[in-house]
Amino acid sequence: MLASLLPPEVAVEEVFGDPEDAVLLPGEEAVVARAVEKRRLEYTTTRHLARVALGRLGLPPVAILTGGNREPLWPAGIVGSMTHCRGYRAAAVARGGGGGGVGRVGDVGRVVGGGFVGPVTGIGIDAEPHGPLPQGVFDTIARPDEMPGLAALAAERPQVRWDRLVFSAKESVYKAWFPVARRWLGFGEASVEFVPAAEGMSGTFSARILQSGAPITRMTGRWTIESGLVLTAVTV
Known part of the structure; x- marks a missing residue:
């Protein structure tokens, strides 16, 4: 997978x-x-x-x-x-x-x-159960600028747990980021945008890094939902 x-x-x-x-x-x-x-x-x-x-x-x-x-x-x-x-x-x-x-x-x-x-120069992978995040977690990891796009995606494809996908994508971004930057990157310092594939429960995503002086300012990754899991991956 x-x-x-x-x-x-x-x-x-x-x-x-x-x-x-x-x-x-x-x-x-x-x-x-x-x-x-x-x-x-x-x-x-x-x-x-x-x-x-x-x-x-x-x-x-x-x-x-x-x-x-x-x-x-x-x-x-x-x-x-x-x-x-x-x-x-x-x-x-x-x-x-x-x-x-x-x-x-x-x-x-x-x-x-x-x-x-x-x-x-960097790899980030993450796997999560395809279920809702614990109560209150989404509000701590998602940025205001991400909300309109996520709301539109949720209306278009309600079968996808977009809150969990945001969490997983940002985990993958951080794992790919750290070996290059050698410093912490908070959930609020990356803004992600998802593009679903035409068919199926998969697609791509992009992440803008918003930290001042970041050695990397943009990453791209891919995601899929299979076997009850959300899987995301980023390669730098």
């Missing part, structure tokens, strides 16, 4: 559930030593998937530790992103110079060859 939202240079792995062969490497164990079981499983599986994806780029298994802002610390020359929600986990990685590995269909994900040109 997620691979369809990303360029071919990006290796993607995704899975429903937690594979029994997913294990932590030295260094990772300390990060979740005191975590509850749910958090431990999410952390273990996403890193397992990231290592499988890195293998598709020709890299050996490595520990993927966590930085001071809870960001994954990738091997030199690699950019990537991970996501998880109830019952679903995914990881996406690419060579930082747009290196472009050629992959094959795998058990839990795929890489597709051909097509994309240009360096990859």
Whole structure:
């Protein structure tokens, strides 16, 4: 599912559930030593998937530790992103110079060859359940300038949870932004606009970055709703 939202240079792995062969490497164990079981499983599986994806780029298994802002610390020359929600986990990685590995269909994900040109400097992916946001959350993440467009979309396609899609898109934007900017980006500092596909529950979106002195001022991404999930992805 997620691979369809990303360029071919990006290796993607995704899975429903937690594979029994997913294990932590030295260094990772300390990060979740005191975590509850749910958090431990999410952390273990996403890193397992990231290592499988890195293998598709020709890299050996490595520990993927966590930085001071809870960001994954990738091997030199690699950019990537991970996501998880109830019952679903995914990881996406690419060579930082747009290196472009050629992959094959795998058990839990795929890489597709051909097509994309240009360096990859940031990746953001996010998965959310396709349901309403908790009460009060939408008002804290949406900007006034986004409201008219979202209202029109909700009237046109009421089957889409646009509030959840806004949340997911901004999560993906932040994950792609942070490795480049190395600073926080609030929900209110990005304004997103969605364009649905002619058919189906998918489409594209654009994000304007409104932070003063931002090294990136605009991003584009893709979204889809499948298997009860909202999935968004951004590549810088």
